[in-house]
Amino acid sequence: MSASLPRSLRALAVAAFTLGAAAAAQAQAAYPTRPVKIVVPFAPGGATDILARLLGEKIAPRLGQPVIVENKAGAAGILGTDAVAKATPDGHTLVLGLSNSLLTNQFLYEKLPYDTQRDLVLVTQIATAPLLxxxxxxxxxxxxxxLLQHMSRQKGKLAYGSYGVGAYPHLAGAHMSDTQKADMQHVPYKGEAPMMQDLIGGQIQMAFASALQAKPQIDAGKLKVLGVTGDHRIAVMPGVPTLAEQGLKDEAYRITGWLAVAAPAGTPKPVVQRLSEELRAACDQPDVKSRIAAMGFELTASTPEAFAATYKRELPVWERLVRQSGARLTE
Structure with a gap:
């Protein structure tokens, strides 16, 4: 503050600043002042939706306000994510999204109605989602x-499925085909369920799939499982080795999709920290842990800082995979 101001004016300025800071602190301490909304940018009934409702039930009593889950599906998560990016940054509107809606879409789509890194702030990574x-x-x-040897010998004769252009099963399959010069055909589906039906029926030969969808078919002998992505075996199928354990150490097989919570950029840091703490406390409850594990996910529940570091580390890997696949979409 300028020393050239008269003493009385300086005193008034200090008082005003102090009152303003106190008011801001009081507002943050009072958070939340109304119901908190978690936007799920996908249709009801999926794993993301189920997890959002479970977490909402757990954090509502601790926040002292109802937590409402709103499904706003469309355009690979873009519609719901955009709604949150443009919401008032006060912590009352959040998005529980996937790595595609919060990370890879920015490389996959020619134009997005928001800038993922500019318009959103990361709250916590809830879980990673290894695939079989x-x-x-x-x-x-x-x-x-x-499998790699087989696809090399069967150049141009095999097909792999995915539940959407630009989704991890597409990117990983494209990487596998490219590295083996297998010229496999990519068959995208509108969801994982129809992809699994065609895989069981033999219309496609391979896919990367969630444990939630694949395990029952594996147990019934309708599919064979060869490995799991990521750096760790998953709790629901501990006998299945990772791809890295089998020598497939490319970064494409070591990263995984994830589920995470973000808020509009500009949300006060104390509010972001509070939300992160409450969500992590919810994830630490035994019934939530078991539900996440049963879905085939690996609990992470990270701090905003740890999530930001993970995001920064993985971002160039996902960008390279999208470019390698050649995928490019318009909204």
């Missing part, structure tokens, strides 16, 4: 290296 590499029983491979 599964094949039709007719495929003569029992391990991931054997």
């Amino acid at each position: 590499l599964v094949v039709h029983p007719s495929v003569p491979a029992s391990t991931a290296p054997e």
Whole structure:
């Protein structure tokens, strides 16, 4: 503050600043002042929706306000994410999204109505979502290296599925095909369920799929599982080795999709910290832990700072995978 101001004016300025800071602190301490809304940018009934409702139930009593889950599906998560990016940054509107809606879409789409890194602030990464590499029983491979050899010998004859252009199963499959010069055909589906139906029926030969969808089919002998993405085996199928354990150490197989919470940029840092703490406390409850594990997810529940570091580290990997796949979409 300028020393050239008269003493009385300086005193008034200090008082005003102090009152303003006190008012801001009081407003943040009073948070939340109305119901908190968690936007799920996907249709009801999916894993993201189920998890949002479970977490909402857990944090509502601690926040002292109802937590409402609103499904705003469309355009690979863009519509719901955009609504949150443009919401008032006061902590009363959040998004529980996936890595595609919060990270890869910015490389996949020619134009987004928001800037992911500018218009959103990361609150916490709830869980990672490793996927199983599964094949039709007719495929003569029992391990991931054997599959690579098979696809190399069957150039142009195999097809792999995904639940959407630019989704991890597409990017990982494209990477696998490219590195083996296998010229596999990519078959995108409108969701994981129809992809699994065609894989079981033999219309496609391989796919990366969630444990939630694939495990029952594996247990029934309708599919073979060859490995799991990420750096750790998953709790629901501990006997399945990671792809990295089998020698597939490319970063494309070591990263995983994830579920995370974000808020509009400009949300006060104390509010972001409070939300992160409450969500992490909810994730630490035994019933939430078991539900997340049953879905085939790996609990992370990170701090905003840890999530930001993970995001920064993974961002160039996802960008390279999108470019390698050649995928490019318009909204």
